[in-house]
Amino acid sequence: MVENKGKFNNEDEMMDSDEEFDDMEQSFEDLFESSLKELKSGNVVLGTIVQVNPDTVVVDVGGKSEGIIAISEFTDENGKVKELKVGDQFDVLIERTENENGLISLSKEKADRQKVWNTLEENAVVEGRIVSRIKGGLSVDIGVNAFLPGSQVDLRPVRNLDKMLGETFRFKIIKLNKRRGNIVLSRRVLLEEERESLRSDTLKTLEEGQVVEGQVKNLTDYGAFIDLGGIDGLLHITDMSWGRVNHPSDIISVGDKIKVKVLKFDREKERVSLGLKQIAPDPWLEVEKKFPVGEKVTGKVVSLTDYGAFVELEEGVEGLIHVSEMSWTKRIKHPNKILNIGDEVESVVLALDIPNRRISLGLKQVEPNPWDVIGEKFPIGTIIEGQVKNITDFGIFVGVDEGIDGLVHISDLSWTKRIKHPSEIYKKSDLVRAVVLNIDRENERFSLGVKQLAEDPWSSIPTRYAPGTIIKGKVTSVTDFGIFVEVEEGIEGLIHVSEISKEKIDTPKNFAKVGDDLEAVVLHVDTAERKIALSIKHLSDQKEKAEVDAFLGAQKSATSNLGDLLQGALGKANTGKDEE
Structure with missing residues (x-):
């Protein structure tokens, strides 16, 4: 027996089937009519991808014809096209029900924006990404473009808004106008709310x-x-x-x-x-233990001033090397002459003042004090030779040893010359021989003398120029009180105005001038004051006395000779008598 598949067994079954078919047909017609109502411009409907092309996407929205969407609407934030495949579904907005090609114009972006707009309301909190800088503030993507004023970006004004680009934050909608499509956001409001909440919690704890x-x-x-x-x-x-x-x-x-x-x-x-x-603990609590007086320490120069250098011994502990403690011998005008910021230096702790957080350091104390041994190296009376380092009004400084200069005072330059300024006979770098006169270690002074290399001519003056000695010399100076005459090189004598003439002299300037040759007699010699008193008015008396003395001397000599002759003759006569 062969099965009768697909055939109706009787008329009733066939009638029932016709009714069902009519119902189905009516349902499809109703569904089609319903879809046609949805496919109106401005409506949002569900679409299904049926084909992906290089520039467009074909979408089935259930109408008589299919719709198209530009592929550019499917790019991510970096402009890269998202992965699309047939069967993907999403909401689309109908822009036109049918274009010149018989296709429906669709937009996914506008559908997304419309969905976002439907969810937005004033004072709502949304998340968005700052996409660009515009006049007065920033543009933010929260699904639709919104405006973030510059004053609402942060709690404090942001000087460089460009650094905010690409950042994602939470914002509060402070103004919304759907009709105009305007949205104004504020991040500052949320930060203030958050800050107030934190502030309340902080104040409690x-x-x-x-x-x-x-x-x-x-x-x-x-x-x-x-x-x-x-x-x-x-x-x-x-x-x-x-x-x-x-x-x-x-x-x-x-x-x-x-x-x-x-x-x-x-x-x-x-x-x-x-x-x-x-x-952290106060490092000064351990300073006295770590850096006792007399200890050598190492630190880094952190600051330089006119009066010294500050050295960091450890974090939080600094000591001062005063400019006077930087060298035994050199006069340091400014610490930067020998130290620089950042230098590692070794020094000696000189004093601690813990209450005032002060440490005195010495740089020169790291080396022996040359003044301690200078006396042994150059005993008094030693003859040294050195260069003139400096010339002053009161003398010359001569290099004696490394960093030590000796002073030749102007009064120790010559026994006899009147020197107004040392520069008259010396200049810098001249080689000078001198004798050590004194070493004052405490005050660091080294005294030298040049004139002491030769014998003091005044020691023999009283012998060579005894009172009554007649001298001849040139006038070196004429003053109101007398005339100075050079007795010998460097030695002068004074003819006081009262000793010029037996007659009254108004002024010595009327009697002689500089360069004149004068003859005078020595009245007195004062070696302590280095003065020789001369006289012209007593010169004639002295000459007369000298002549008399000479005459008497001659007579005495003649008488002596005559006596000798007479005695000789008498002796001969007596000898003759004896012979008889």
């Missing part, structure tokens, strides 16, 4: 002596403001480090997260003073 973590918010010349969580605290520059801080930026930067100690907290005024150095 903040206590003096507490160590808290905060973020560096702002730097000034005198310190830094630290955000502790809704409330700012001041970290003064003096509380940043136990050591020297020239500027807060030397140790912290804006944005840094640091731990600080609450030093003072005024809850009513909401003022907080913070300390960074107080987290």
